[in-house]
Amino acid sequence: MTRGMRWIIGGVAVLFALTQNTNAQSFSVSYTNGTVFPCNGSTTVLGPYSPGSNVTVALPACARRVNIYATSNSVSIGRITLADGPLDGNLDVVLGTGTLATTDFPPSSAGGSWAGLSTSLLDGTPIVRFGGAISGNLTQSIDVSQISRFDVGGAVQAQIRADNSINFGGIFVVECGSVSSAGSIVLENNSILRVLATGFGVNGPIAALTGNIGVIETQNGGPLLADVNADMGSINQILVDGEIGSTSTSPLIRAMDGINTIDAAAIYATITSNAGGVGGVRRVRTTSGPFVGALNAYRIESATATDGLRITGNLDANVTIADNVLRPIVITGELMSGRTLSIAGQMITATTPSTTGSLDIGTLRGTVRFTRTTQGVRGPVTIDSIASTGRLESSSPLESGTNGSITVDGNMAGLVQVSGSVAGAITIGGELDGRVTTTGSLTGALTIDSYMDGLIKVWR
Amino acid sequence: MQNRPAPLVAGFMVAASCVAAAVSFARAQPGSDYDFDFVTIGAPGNAPYTGDSPYNPPIAVGRGTVNYEYRIGRTEVTTSQWLGFVNTFTMREDSAFGLDLLPAHWGAEPDSAYSGPGYRWTVPTSGPAAMLPVSGITWREAALFCNWLNNGKPTERASIATGAYDTSTWGGTPPTFTDGPTHLPGAQFWIPSLDEWIKAAHFDPHRYGEGSGGWWVYPNGSDDPLVSGLPGTPGSQTSAGVVTEEPWGEWSIPLGAYPDVQSPWGLLDVSGGEREWTEEVVWPDSPQARVLAGSWAGFLDFGVFDHVSAFGGTSPSSHAGGIRIASSVPAPHAGMMAIVGIMVLTRRTRR
Numbered sequence: 105m106t107r108g109m110r111w112i113i114g115g116v117a118v119l120f121a122l123t124q125n126t127n128a129q130s131f132s133v134s135y136t137n138g139t140v141f142p143c144n145g146s147t148t149v150l151g152p153y154s155p156g157s158n159v160t161v162a163l164p165a166c167a168r169r170v171n172i173y174a175t176s177n178s179v180s181i182g183r184i185t186l187a188d189g190p191l192d193g194n195l196d197v198v199l200g201t202g203t204l205a206t207t208d209f210p211p212s213s214a215g216g217s218w219a220g221l222s223t224s225l226l227d228g229t230p231i232v233r234f235g236g237a238i239s240g241n242l243t244q245s246i247d248v249s250q251i252s253r254f255d256v257g258g259a260v261q262a263q264i265r266a267d268n269s270i271n272f273g274g275i276f277v278v279e280c281g282s283v284s285s286a287g288s289i290v291l292e293n294n295s296i297l298r299v300l301a302t303g304f305g306v307n308g309p310i311a312a313l314t315g316n317i318g319v320i321e322t323q324n325g326g327p328l329l330a331d332v333n334a335d336m337g338s339i340n341q342i343l344v345d346g347e348i349g350s351t352s353t354s355p356l357i358r359a360m361d362g363i364n365t366i367d368a369a370a371i372y373a374t375i376t377s378n379a380g381g382v383g384g385v386r387r388v389r390t391t392s393g394p395f396v397g398a399l400n401a402y403r404i405e406s407a408t409a410t411d412g413l414r415i416t417g418n419l420d421a422n423v424t425i426a427d428n429v430l431r432p433i434v435i436t437g438e439l440m441s442g443r444t445l446s447i448a449g450q451m452i453t454a455t456t457p458s459t460t461g462s463l464d465i466g467t468l469r470g471t472v473r474f475t476r477t478t479q480g481v482r483g484p485v486t487i488d489s490i491a492s493t494g495r496l497e498s499s500s501p502l503e504s505g506t507n508g509s510i511t512v513d514g515n516m517a518g519l520v521q522v523s524g525s526v527a528g529a530i531t532i533g534g535e536l537d538g539r540v541t542t543t544g545s546l547t548g549a550l551t552i553d554s555y556m557d558g559l560i561k562v563w564r
Numbered sequence: 565m566q567n568r569p570a571p572l573v574a575g576f577m578v579a580a581s582c583v584a585a586a587v588s589f590a591r592a593q594p595g596s597d598y599d600f601d602f603v604t605i606g607a608p609g610n611a612p613y614t615g616d617s618p619y620n621p622p623i624a625v626g627r628g629t630v631n632y633e634y635r636i637g638r639t640e641v642t643t644s645q646w647l648g649f650v651n652t653f654t655m656r657e658d659s660a661f662g663l664d665l666l667p668a669h670w671g672a673e674p675d676s677a678y679s680g681p682g683y684r685w686t687v688p689t690s691g692p693a694a695m696l697p698v699s700g701i702t703w704r705e706a707a708l709f710c711n712w713l714n715n716g717k718p719t720e721r722a723s724i725a726t727g728a729y730d731t732s733t734w735g736g737t738p739p740t741f742t743d744g745p746t747h748l749p750g751a752q753f754w755i756p757s758l759d760e761w762i763k764a765a766h767f768d769p770h771r772y773g774e775g776s777g778g779w780w781v782y783p784n785g786s787d788d789p790l791v792s793g794l795p796g797t798p799g800s801q802t803s804a805g806v807v808t809e810e811p812w813g814e815w816s817i818p819l820g821a822y823p824d825v826q827s828p829w830g831l832l833d834v835s836g837g838e839r840e841w842t843e844e845v846v847w848p849d850s851p852q853a854r855v856l857a858g859s860w861a862g863f864l865d866f867g868v869f870d871h872v873s874a875f876g877g878t879s880p881s882s883h884a885g886g887i888r889i890a891s892s893v894p895a896p897h898a899g900m901m902a903i904v905g906i907m908v909l910t911r912r913t914r915r
Contacts, residue, residue: 206619
């Protein structure tokens, strides 16, 4: 072999190796045509493309499916812009190989990070249906007609938006490591089945513009630091392993037709379950911290037996219940000074139908106000102690035989005020340094277990 | 007469082996069936599902064959069955651990009469609370529950670390996933495999006549979708798709509320109730998910997940499902075996 031959062979080998390396770190796009004449069902593969490069794909009118896939889960896929294409019908875009998933079965990852999808250059108005998975971040937006399930192993750093007016049988699922503050998830029609953040929480907003939100869940201590809106629907579950909001961030959680469950370590948020409607809440619970902000609800609902509002810590929020309280409100810490818990309907404990409306507060420093003028208190009120700033006001008489009672286990330095007569029981377990006043008669039991240095005032 | 010693010996051997089996059985079965109502799934070696899969991916196609007999709960796990599990680990000073065992929905409520340590849950005696499905639990909580059952409902936390599932294998956040894929050999209670679940829900050993098995598309022994409606409403078959006037009242529909709607084996509430976890790990290249099967109360498009071919899946740490317990078929009761042995012995002796 001559020296020249050796150089040639060596050069070819190097080129081959370089080519192979490029192929090993690349992504491709393919499109598959429909099978109805004149379309022939053929598949055309484009690429391979260098990692991260942006690609515009001119689709034929026959195209019905686009596949986007990389050679490994570490390869970044650039922004894909679809152009031309079919005038109508379905156009499936699969981030991965094979056909589009139509359930919420977990998809296989098609690559690393992805710069998203644009359909703005399509000629017609096909229904772009999308599904798939990447192992890295979503760095730029996608805006499609429908999403079945999209898994992002890293962070959602841009907007995921879908119309879903013709949806996949109620499926719209996004599972991700996190939603960053630049990311968001917006569904224009129908309902979000599930958004799951397995890593660093949800830091960007989530909205179902006309439908409901099923489940938003964070794991591994991830917080929820952004707004959640179902302005024309309901929210089923928000299960946050970390905290909702922070001392410096107070997101809005809003629904028109009610909120079933909110669980978090602590809550710093404004929660409204009746925004423009009559939605109640079934459970709002903190497991280890305060609730700071506000809660507005039509009702504390009775569906299934559990606490309505349970705060394992202080309630530093104004709570406004427009109608009845049918499940317990439990605040293990303090209702903070300057805060008001207002109930406009009845707080009811009864057997038929089964309700367990009650109020249990550690220390009352703020105000509890029952504003209904008849039978507002039909369940037990139990307070460990009432500080000098604490006020418990009932605009209705405390009637006997209604399960209504007021018990202060410890000292009472604030005010208990009843408009009308007191035929039910008021018990002060400790010292009475404050006042108990009624504008009506006192025919029930007023018990003071310790000494009294305060005032009992009965108008009649 | 010359042959008499042989049956005698055989009879004694049967009786002796039964006694040995009794000892062995007692050791292998730390718990009874508790209060679970199991149905036995027979027809080992049944043919797999090979029908259509209108939903993608076609998970069920080629699946559903089970080569052994097993048992599975007639209903999903109920609130009353889960209650003892939660209380065991929350009625203590360090009860924070117990929070992880709480379902997102169930029928229990905090027991205000209990003053500690920790906290206790109770089930209201009135209404359907005891029979409400345990829903919104994680796969791992379900696995711990199986461990608890396998170990005779112990009170020590360490003792639920294994049994059906070895929790020391459980990894951290995705993509880390080191969990043992299936239950441990010898477990008595476990989360059903996908094949076990599909077979129990959709396979009929007499689909095409006596002894001629086959598959139904829907889990009520039918190829027609179920009809949604409140219990007692004529024609209604499932709580899936029910949306009550009372918000989320569909979650107050107890298990067993549609007693005439059963799988060919007698399973209730495969449609409706809660979505059910299976053991199935999803795909080798993204194995951080477990498969969920069936539809759930209130879900409007329940027909998708009632179909034999449609499944979902998510992280084993997601509060996404409930469970229907699978169990081994107990060996014939040793006492009965002994009686049979003695009967054989005495009958032979009389001749």
